[in-house]
Amino acid sequence: MSESGERSHGYTPRDYDEDSAADEAYQTCVSYAVEHTPIRREDTVVDVGTGTGIVAFELAPNCERVLGRDVNDEWLRYARQKATERGVENVSFGHGSFREPNVDEAVDVVVASYALYMAYDEGGEEELRAAIEGISSLNPRHLVVADKMFFGPAEPRGDYERLPQMGTVANLLADAGFTLTDVEIVSGSVGVLVASRTTG
Template sequence: MNETENDYHGYTPMDYDEDSAADEAYQTCVSYIVEHAPIERDDTVVDVGTGTGIVALELASKCDRVLGRDIDDEWLRYAREKAAERGVENVSFDHGSFREPNVEEAVDVVVASYALYMAYDEGGEGTLRAAIEGISSLNPRHLVVADKMFFGPPEPRGGYETLPRMGTVANLLADTGFTLTDVEIVSGSAGVLVASRTSG
């Protein structure tokens, strides 16, 4: 859905929406973004790793524009169809990744939900660093990361994915000029980090 192609054969965007609706931690993270993210009415928001556009469409009523970016064309088509069905006109979806977001205009807030962890799973801290550097290059006022990460001792994951520690993500955000301003722990392995551009 973001930095790595979806290799689950037969797993459709509709399947993802159904799974997401049933995932309590994910829904809590999305609700927190919608209710607490520092987004203003005239902001342009970029949702990187937008997938089926769940977060992008939720944020549409809170800001001027939302730009959804993903690497999977099928999922982008599905997100566009959802926006059209709901009559949401201030959201657009296009190809883009963490390293190459494909955004030319000024950006106020960047949101990444349940997507950055895939960069870490794919290549460890170096790949996660490159992903965070890519989105921070958009020079937003705020970064909002709602994702899988360990907020306490690492938990067994059954061998199917490797998650970063919250401290690792926070340090990488700091390295790119951001300071944590809010942390919402949803579970031992999921939560929301809000980071603001450091003055000066």
């Protein structure tokens, strides 16, 4: 993705889709997340920070339904348009955030891709904690985070974003009642965490 473009005026959902398609790390991250998200045919999956619905559409063939949630109405309209054009009927898109996902039904799996890091960028560890607590309040069996985070020493990122350490994300998931069951490192700052609800 073009992070500098993402923050410039006039960056459209279509631009995001084009950048995503050309971003090898993003494509690898999404592919791994879709392949390793532990979902069943009868499951309801929530894709928080759905953006243009890229991950939601990839997950749709594997489950009963996907609920995409985002705070950007323009991008939600674009995602709905894509669903209509593709004839995908088991995906719906609505307004919702990490803190307030806006989901009133039982949820089996929550996926957050390339969005959760923004909570850390905006408010550090406390905002990231609030975001994880918000989505964990949906009480899913599994939570999958496919995102930007440091898997080694922090790298200079300029002034445009701050990323959490993978250990910080893992600890906050544990505090919210989840145990890591799988980790896939795509690069030093991109990867996938699969976590399951701690039982007993």
